[in-house]
Amino acid sequence: MKVDDEAVAGLIRRAGRIAVLTGAGISTAAGIPDFRGPRGLYVTRQYDPEKTFDIDYFDRDPSYFFAFARDFVQLVEQVQPTLTHRFLAMLEERGKLDAVITQNIDGLHQKAGSKRVIEVHGSVRNGHCRKCRRAYAYEELKAKVLSQEIARCDSCSGIVKPDIVFFGEAVQGMAEASRVAGQTDLFFVIGSSLTVHPAASLPEYAGGQVVVVNQGLVESASPEWLRIDEPADPFFARIAAKLGM
Ligand code: NAD
Ligand code: ZN
Secondary structure: OOOOHHHHHHHHHHOOOEEEEEOHHHOHHHOOOOOOOOOOHHHHOOOOHHHHOEHHHHHHOHHHHHHHHHHHHHHHHHOOOOHHHHHHHHHHHOOOEEEEEEOOOOOHHHHHOOOOEEEOOEEEEEEEEOOOOOEEEHHHHHHHHHHOOOOEOOOOOOEEEEEEOOEOOOOOOHHHHHHHHHOOOEEEEEOOOOOOOOHHHHHHHOOOEEEEEOOOOOOOOOOOOEEEOOOHHHHHHHHHHHOOO
């Protein structure tokens, strides 16, 4: 269903509890490529997502992932949150937004000031040794990723993997995320093609109206969801203006 700005601003004004599910599309304007957008990794194949984030492939040949990780860590350190990331942090500060549920691993929500962020696909902020489970905090992990071809554990020489959820691994925080979604009366999906399950099924738990802000195709969208098919930043800039933010 199509919808105008005033209707969305009105929904936010009237809502008691809001939550959002974000995907890679919220970060493209910051300069991080998504998977399925027009300049996404599935198109450019700069890194093949199916090899980069496949846990069996990682165990056979981790060097492919670490080449990506070296680039990604440097990129993430340079980029700044988008207007939409900042809008969500402001909504939380005003007591309107319960939580950000994100499929992203870039940490941009925290950088924008969001406090409650449920990272269902993990993040690059921590890592663990695959062999002895020793934990590595971000600075140590980053130093290894940048200086070693394959990040190795100081205790046992096992391979240290950032705590990103790969294809074939269990997602994190889904119970909390589905509970949060169920308690809301307004739920936004922002910049996600809703293809990667089970995260993509979270809007189905939403207690109230679902609004999808995504430029491009969205898989399995319900006809009851409101749909905004345009880039997130100009859209939320107009909404923020309407809300006096
Ligand atoms: P996706 O690539 O499948 O979908 C992104 C969607 O956002 C696409 O439909 C694209 O057209 C749209 N889009 C691109 N730019 C936009 C913009 N400015 N405004 C609105 N929409 C825009 O990504 P996904 O649904 O998040 O799922 C893929 C997986 O990719 C996730 O598991 C995530 O972990 C991973 N990923 C994360 C990052 C990151 O952390 N920034 C980057 C790439 C992939
Ligand atoms: Zn170890």
